Amino acid sequence: MPIKVRIPTPLRTVTKGADEVTVVGNTIKEIIDNLEANHNGIKERICDKDGQIRRFINFYLNDEDIRFIGNLNTPVKDGDQISIVPAIAGGVDCV
Amino acid sequence: MGFVKGLKCRECGKAYPKEPLHVCSYCFGPLEVDYDYDGIKKVLTRKLIESRGKTMWRYQELLPIDGEPTVGAQVGFTPLVKANNLARVLGVDELYIKNDSVNYPTFSFKDRVVSTALTKAKEFGFKTVGCATTGNLGNSVAAQAVQAGLESYIIMPADLEQGKIIGTLIYGVNVIKVKGNYDNVNKLCSEIADKYGWAIVNVNLRPYYGEGSKTYGYEIMEQLGWKTPKHIVVPMAGGSLITKIEKSIKEFAMLGLIDKADTKLHGAQASGSSPITTAVKLETDVIRPVKPNTIAQSIAIGNPADGFYSVKTINVSGGWAEDVTDDELVEGIKLLARTEGIFTETAGGVTVAVTRKLIEQGKLPRNESIVISITGNGLKTQEAVINKLEIPKIINPSLAEFVALIEEKKAAARR
Numbered sequence: 001m002p003i004k005v006r007i008p009t010p011l012r013t014v015t016k017g018a019d020e021v022t023v024v025g026n027t028i029k030e031i032i033d034n035l036e037a038n039h040n041g042i043k044e045r046i047c048d049k050d051g052q053i054r055r056f057i058n059f060y061l062n063d064e065d066i067r068f069i070g071n072l073n074t075p076v077k078d079g080d081q082i083s084i085v086p087a088i089a090g091g092v093d094c095v
Numbered sequence: 096m097g098f099v100k101g102l103k104c105r106e107c108g109k110a111y112p113k114e115p116l117h118v119c120s121y122c123f124g125p126l127e128v129d130y131d132y133d134g135i136k137k138v139l140t141r142k143l144i145e146s147r148g149k150t151m152w153r154y155q156e157l158l159p160i161d162g163e164p165t166v167g168a169q170v171g172f173t174p175l176v177k178a179n180n181l182a183r184v185l186g187v188d189e190l191y192i193k194n195d196s197v198n199y200p201t202f203s204f205k206d207r208v209v210s211t212a213l214t215k216a217k218e219f220g221f222k223t224v225g226c227a228t229t230g231n232l233g234n235s236v237a238a239q240a241v242q243a244g245l246e247s248y249i250i251m252p253a254d255l256e257q258g259k260i261i262g263t264l265i266y267g268v269n270v271i272k273v274k275g276n277y278d279n280v281n282k283l284c285s286e287i288a289d290k291y292g293w294a295i296v297n298v299n300l301r302p303y304y305g306e307g308s309k310t311y312g313y314e315i316m317e318q319l320g321w322k323t324p325k326h327i328v329v330p331m332a333g334g335s336l337i338t339k340i341e342k343s344i345k346e347f348a349m350l351g352l353i354d355k356a357d358t359k360l361h362g363a364q365a366s367g368s369s370p371i372t373t374a375v376k377l378e379t380d381v382i383r384p385v386k387p388n389t390i391a392q393s394i395a396i397g398n399p400a401d402g403f404y405s406v407k408t409i410n411v412s413g414g415w416a417e418d419v420t421d422d423e424l425v426e427g428i429k430l431l432a433r434t435e436g437i438f439t440e441t442a443g444g445v446t447v448a449v450t451r452k453l454i455e456q457g458k459l460p461r462n463e464s465i466v467i468s469i470t471g472n473g474l475k476t477q478e479a480v481i482n483k484l485e486i487p488k489i490i491n492p493s494l495a496e497f498v499a500l501i502e503e504k505k506a507a508a509r510r
Contacts, residue, residue, distance in 0.1 A: 010120040
């Protein structure tokens with residue numbers, strides 16, 4: 001189940017310059033782990049040492065902020081589009 | 096020329112050159128401008144400031160530009176009004192309104208940040224600028240980009256108030272309406288800045304842009320006679336303004352331009368979009384994003400960029416935060432208009448109503464000086480009040496009918 005992930009400029013150093021990569025996985029958490037398998041070092045840039053997404057990074061699944069739809073456990077499916085966007089905004093789970 | 100050494104990450108401290116960058120490439124923390132304060136201290140005095148024109152640029156050493164301002168040379172130095180009538184109604188001794196509803200050229204405090212950002216954009220050599228906006232910012236970018244000879248793209252939620260939309264379209268710039276709320280627009284603009292390399296003022300020029308807000312604070316202090324008030328109440332959307340007012344006070348104290356820096360900063364939001372006031376009231380610095388639902392569209396940001404830092408600012412200063420309903424904010428708009436003759440927009444109504452609430456709660460002591468931050472103009476958000484006003488009776492051009500009407504009004508007043 002390949003899923004497209006948009007990579008922001010500051011992370012392209014670990015994707016050899018690619019602005020979009022494909023990866024497999026059933027949840028956002030699996031996507032991040034598989035991104036790390038393909039692009040060594042990307043996970044520590046995205047996540048803090050507890051494995052949570054850093055305060056200053058937003059993840060979007062099909063343009064919806066994942067904090068509104070299940071955070072790391074958000075299910076993903078074939079054909080979905082994920083965007084990683086430097087937040088300009090910080091926060092954790094939504095209410 | 097200027098006193099900017101470069102940028103540095105607010106989280107990890109990593110230094111960056113003076114470029115159109117906004118996030119730390121390692122920890123993704125926000126970048127901020129790093130000034131040579133020793134150099135500034137040698138030149139900037141009260142006397143020098145007072146000798147200059149009455150605009151925000153009288154503090155230009157503390158703004159992140161290298162040359163002279165090239166955009167918005169007339170912006171700022173709006174009135175600080177001693178609000179005796181409103182003070183009487185609210186039962187306080189010393190109350191002021193810092194009135195950016197009459198800022199130049201587009202009637203909101205955003206003119207300050209935009210003139211700063213576009214001057215910087217020109218220094219960097221950009222030809223195209225843009226912004227994600229809840230309305231006021233778009234008005235100002237559009238107007239000032241025209242003045243500066245820059246192409247602009249204004250990207251906004253599709254359902255903004257008509258005054259805000261017309262107030263952008265009139266300048267003949269590129270307007271993109273997006274299905275969704277401001278947070279959706281903001282995310283799109285981050286991707287646009289990345290893909291097109293335009294200067295999106297509140298994305299990749301954000302470190303420079305935000306600095307313009309400090310002039311709102313500098314002016315309050317200078318207009319009070321080089322003194323700080325005990326309290327400032329500030330509306331919060333992304334939460335940047337309140338942090339920049341705090342910075343303005345700290346800088347003035349550091350430079351010896353004021354003696355004391357003990358102002359308590361209080362934050363105001365609409366209850367339908369209150370992630371920051373909620374965090375303050377729960378005594379946490381964790382911001383939980385919300386989907387905004389309020390008529391105060393100019394401050395309807397559910398995932399505030401500077402939410403974390405604004406909570407810190409409020410706590411460190413010893414201030415507090417409150418939010419008010421849409422009905423309360425409309426009453427706030429009417430109260431300010433009917434006591435001080437100032438017609439503010441929804442965000443201003445929020446700030447007035449929150450001030451009232453904080454006074455009633457005892458968070459704002461009645462014998463200490465208070466400044467209310469009015470940041471936008473009511474003519475842009477007429478929808479908020481159009482159905483809340485008395486509809487005047489229509490008469491013929493007849494003196495008899497006029498006399499009858501006056502008698503009727505007198506009788507109604509007696510009842």
